[in-house]
Amino acid sequence: MSRLARQQVGGRTAWRAAVLVGALLLLATACIGPGTWPTKVSGPRRAAPPATTAPTTAPTEAPPTTAPPTAAPPTPAPPAWETLFADHFDGPAGTWPDQWHHMTNWNAAALNGLGQLEVGHVAQIRSTPGWMLPAGTRVRVSASLVMPDTSRNYAALWVQHPNPVDPREIDVIESYGPRKVAGAQLGSHICYDESVENDVDECGAAGLSPELWPVGQAFADGAKPWETFWEYHAEFTVGGEQVHYEAKDGSGNQAYTVDSTPDARRVPGNAVPFHLRLSNKDVEPEHMLPGGSRHSMFVDWVTVQVLSPTAAS
Structure with a gap:
């Protein structure tokens, strides 16, 4: 090749x-x-570098939460009055009010069948229960009633502490009729002068005259206490020295408030139980004025309420 x-x-x-x-x-x-x-694959194998651990970051703390505001403790409800006595005068017409006692030598009183008590002319009754309460107990006596429209008699709701040695009386309301100068009054007595036949003011002579406040000037134009039902209240503390009076007219408006002069003798004590009285007396003949037709006082309800010394404090 x-x-x-x-x-x-x-x-x-x-x-x-x-x-x-x-x-x-x-x-x-x-x-x-x-x-x-x-x-x-050729040549010596180099060792792999150690794994690098990512730097750990400390967990971020959540911002401190603001605690919800602590709810204020509920405002305690004002102490509640306890009803010690109540009469709404329900029952058939002509029947006797079973929580009241007929006073000797006075006319009686009777239910009228309309949920009211009729305290007729020259009548007087006393509550059957009486009360002796611990010192410091607050007492509230209340009633709804319409007064007679005459000026020949006067009707009253009163609290009596019938101790012959230390008699005390609170007149929650006392009406002499629309034609009298005073008209109506409230007050307290620390003496009883039952000896009217001697024409001597024995209580006044002893320096124990009543303390009375006319309230007729508080009756504004409109329905008067002898034309419609009004509410009357008297408050005192057992062992205290003052009485607080107030009234609301037929529309619920406050007509007056009165505080007695401080005097411990004007507040019922605890020597004997105190009672309630409803009475309808005649005025002296020389003070009678003509007019009017209704001699009776009609009472819708009566209550006695108390606040115990603990609740009242």
Whole structure:
């Protein structure tokens, strides 16, 4: 074979080898996948660097929460009055009020069938129960009533402490009729002068005159106490020295408030039980005035309420 022929054969052989090597490289690259480089295995393997731990950040504390405002303690309810005595005068017409006692030598009183008590002319009754209460007890005597419209008799609701040695009386209301100068009054007594036949003011002579307050000037134009039902109240503390009076007219408006002059003798004590009285007396003949037609007092209800010394304090 000539030299030229051998050169041609050798060249073709070299070209084929080059083609074969290129094909193998392309095949290897295709097997590894695009973008992936084969692991280098020649030479000593270097140890992988230790894994770096991400710096731990202390958990952020939540901002302190503002505690809800503490609810204020509930305002205690004002002490409640306890009803010691109540009469609404329910019952058939003509029957006797069973919580009252008929006073000797006086006319009686009777229910009228309309839930009212009629205290007629020259009548007087006393509550059957009486009360002795601990010192410091607050007492509230109340009634709803309409007075006679005459000026010949006077009707009253009063509290009596019937001790002959130390008598005391609170007139919750006392009416002399629409034509009298006083008209109506309230007050207290620390003496009883039952000896009217001797024409001597024995209580006054002893320096124990009653303390009275006319209240007729408080009756504004409109329904008067002898024309419609009014509410009357008297409050005192057992062992105290003052009486508080007030009244509400037929529409519920407060007509007056009066406080007595401090004097411990004007408040019922505990020597004997105190009672309630409803009375309707005649005035002296020389003081009678004509007019009017209704001599009776009508009472819708009467109550006695108390606040114990603990509750009242």
